[in-house]
Amino acid sequence: MSDIVQYSAAMEGRAQVNGVELWYDVQGEGEPVVQIHGAGFGHFNFAPATPELAKHFKVVDYDLRGYGQSDRPVQDYDMEVWADDVAGLLDALGHAKAHVHGTSMGGMIATVFAGKYPERTTSVVINCAAAKLGRSGRLVFKNWIDIARMDPDGPGSRILAELIAWQALSKRFLETPDGVVFDAVVFAEREPRRWMAGSNGYQRTASFHGADECLAGLARGECELAGFHVANALPRAAAAAAAVGRWLDPRRHQLVHFVSREQGIIVRPGIRVRGIHDLARPGVRFLNRPSGAHEDIDLAVAAAVADGRADAGFGLRAAAARYALEFVPLATERYYLASARKSLREPPFQALLATLRSSEFAAAVSALPGYDIAMAGNRETLTAALAWLEPPQFRRKHA
Numbered sequence: 062m063s064d065i066v067q068y069s070a071a072m073e074g075r076a077q078v079n080g081v082e083l084w085y086d087v088q089g090e091g092e093p094v095v096q097i098h099g100a101g102f103g104h105f106n107f108a109p110a111t112p113e114l115a116k117h118f119k120v121v122d123y124d125l126r127g128y129g130q131s132d133r134p135v136q137d138y139d140m141e142v143w144a145d146d147v148a149g150l151l152d153a154l155g156h157a158k159a160h161v162h163g164t165s166m167g168g169m170i171a172t173v174f175a176g177k178y179p180e181r182t183t184s185v186v187i188n189c190a191a192a193k194l195g196r197s198g199r200l201v202f203k204n205w206i207d208i209a210r211m212d213p214d215g216p217g218s219r220i221l222a223e224l225i226a227w228q229a230l231s232k233r234f235l236e237t238p239d240g241v242v243f244d245a246v247v248f249a250e251r252e253p254r255r256w257m258a259g260s261n262g263y264q265r266t267a268s269f270h271g272a273d274e275c276l277a278g279l280a281r282g283e284c285e286l287a288g289f290h291v292a293n294a295l296p297r298a299a300a301a302a303a304a305v306g307r308w309l310d311p312r313r314h315q316l317v318h319f320v321s322r323e324q325g326i327i328v329r330p331g332i333r334v335r336g337i338h339d340l341a342r343p344g345v346r347f348l349n350r351p352s353g354a355h356e357d358i359d360l361a362v363a364a365a366v367a368d369g370r371a372d373a374g375f376g377l378r379a380a381a382a383r384y385a386l387e388f389v390p391l392a393t394e395r396y397y398l399a400s401a402r403k404s405l406r407e408p409p410f411q412a413l414l415a416t417l418r419s420s421e422f423a424a425a426v427s428a429l430p431g432y433d434i435a436m437a438g439n440r441e442t443l444t445a446a447l448a449w450l451e452p453p454q455f456r457r458k459h460a
Contacts (some may be wrong), residue, residue, distance in 0.1 A: 072086055072088060073085070073086050074086075076153035077153065078126075078146050078149035078150050078153055079146055079149045081126050081131065081134060081146075082131065082132045083123055083124065083125075083131045083132070083146060083149075083153075084124045084129060085122065085123035085124075085154070086104060086121070087120070087121055088112075088115040088122075088370075089114065089116065089119050089120050090119055091117055091118045092119065093118070093119045093151075093154070093156045093158075093160065094114060094118040094120050094159060094160040094162055095121045095123075095147060095159045095160070095161050096114075096120065096122050096162045096163070096164075096167070097125070097162070097163035097164070097168075097170050097171055098122075098124075098128070098164065098165075099164050099165030099166050099189070101165075102128075103124045103125075103128050103129030104122040104123055104129060106164060106167070107122055107162075107164075108360055108364060111364065112367055113368070115368060118160070121150070121154065121159070123150060125143055125146070125167075126143060126146050140173040141173055143170045143173075144174040144178070145177075147174045147178075148177075148178050151181060157181065158180070158182060159182075159183055160184045160185075160186065161174055161184070161186070162185075162186040162187075163186070163187055164188050164190065165190055166190070168187035168188060168190025168191075169190050171186075171187055171190075172185070172187060172192050189229075204224070205224070205225070208224065272289035273307075273308075276289060276305065276307070276308040276309060276399060277307075277308050279308065279314070279399055279401075280308040280309060280310075285404050286400050286404075286410075287398070287399045287400070288396065288398050288399075289305075289396075289397060289399065290394045290396040290397070291305075291394065291397070292324060292392040292393070293392055293393050293395070309399060309443055311444050313402060314399055314402065315400060315405060315440055315441070315442060315443070316397045316398065316399050316441050316442070317397065317398040317400070317405070317438065317439070318395070318397060318417075318436040318438065318441065319396040319417065319437060320396050320426060320432055320437060321393055321433040321434075321435075322377055322378070322379070322393070322396070322432050323377065323388075323392075323393055323394075323431035324376070324377060324378075324390075324391055324393070325375070325376075325378065325381075325389045325392070326340070326375060326388070326391060327363050327366050327373060327376045327380060327381040327387075327388060328373045328381075328386060328388065328389060329366050329367070329373065329387070330387055332345070332387075334372070334389060336389060337391070345372050345373065346372045347371065347373050347374060348362055348366065348371035348374030348375075349374075350362065350375055350376075358376075359376040359377045359379070360383065362376040362380065363380040363384045364384065366384070367384040367385075375391075377431055378390065378431025379429050379430045379432065381430075382431070414438050415438075417434075418437065418438035422434065423437070
């Protein structure tokens with residue numbers, strides 16, 4: 062029997078801190094290091110750095126009050142509130158003191174924490190932050206704010222992203238293949254926001270849930286567009302087909318192809334894993350994905366394999382490529398957008414279809430390993446899209 066590494070139970074948790082619940086993740090052993098993320102991120106801000114730090118320290122990543130999986134109360138927020146939460150989190154985890162690493166706004170919080178709790182601060186590492194902004198710093202922030210206000214894409218502005226990119230990243234990096242992938246990610250992040258932010262005069266809002274909940278919301282008329290993916294391998298394909306059959310009606314709903322992507326086994330180089338059967342070999346440490354996986358779970362699995370905490374785990378080819386790991390393909394996922402037939406004729410949906418069919422979108426997504434956009438923007442009926450599965454039983458009436 063192979064060794065199973067439980068991803069969530071031993072590493073993640075929620076702590077009661079100053080009247081709220083803070084989500085946290087602990088990796089590695091040694092002196093504690095608390096990492097405080099920036100204003101535009103959650104704990105995943107440190108995804109590339111944590112695996113390396115965890116080789117030498119006990120690394121605590123967490124979502125600030127008001128962010129991610131932590132509580133988000135309606136209140137006044139300031140650096141001191143967040144600094145007090147760092148102290149409370151240390152108490153909850155049983156640490157008298159810690160190294161504190163903050164980036165951007167997190168660096169400002171780290172500065173306040175060190176000033177208020179010097180006896181609890183082993184050291185402070187601050188990057189991309191300032192205790193006081195001079196004239197040049199204020200001009201940079203004013204420039205960012207002006208672009209975000211004037212560009213129709215708001216904070217999702219490509220101009221803003223590119224400005225920050227050339228300020229923060231070296232020319233040498235931007236000319237590498239990784240720089241090309243960075244540009245693709247900026248585009249992929251921007252285009253859905255452009256549509257959601259109200260291009261052509263329309264305003265859209267988004268929320269993120271599991272596929273079954275999304276499809277249920279569409280069936281009940283609570284949303285106009287629901288995303289879900291179907292793998293061409295059982296039992297996941299059967300489960301997806303059942304969800305489609307439970308909530309969607311082929312007479313009322315239609316699908317639009319978004320992207321396809323490769324799922325498989327992420328493998329540490331030098332480990333002999335060529336298929337599912339190899340995972341049962343004695344000594345192979347396989348990483349279980351937690352139920353209700355969060356949005357960056359594939360990168361988290363790849364990071365754990367890369368730093369030696371596991372030998373293999375399920376995830377995307379793109380995540381394996383990010384950490385230069387081996388990949389054994391098992392299935393192709395088709396990601397669909399479901400909508401009422403009549404909605405697809407409306408101008409905002411036509412704008413979305415135009416984006417999905419654009420050459421710019423195709424070039425950007427094609428730069429991501431394991432992704433394919435050959436059918437992006439194509440409309441398809443439910444029965445035709447799932448013809449390769451046992452036809453689901455569609456319901457005539459919905460709850």
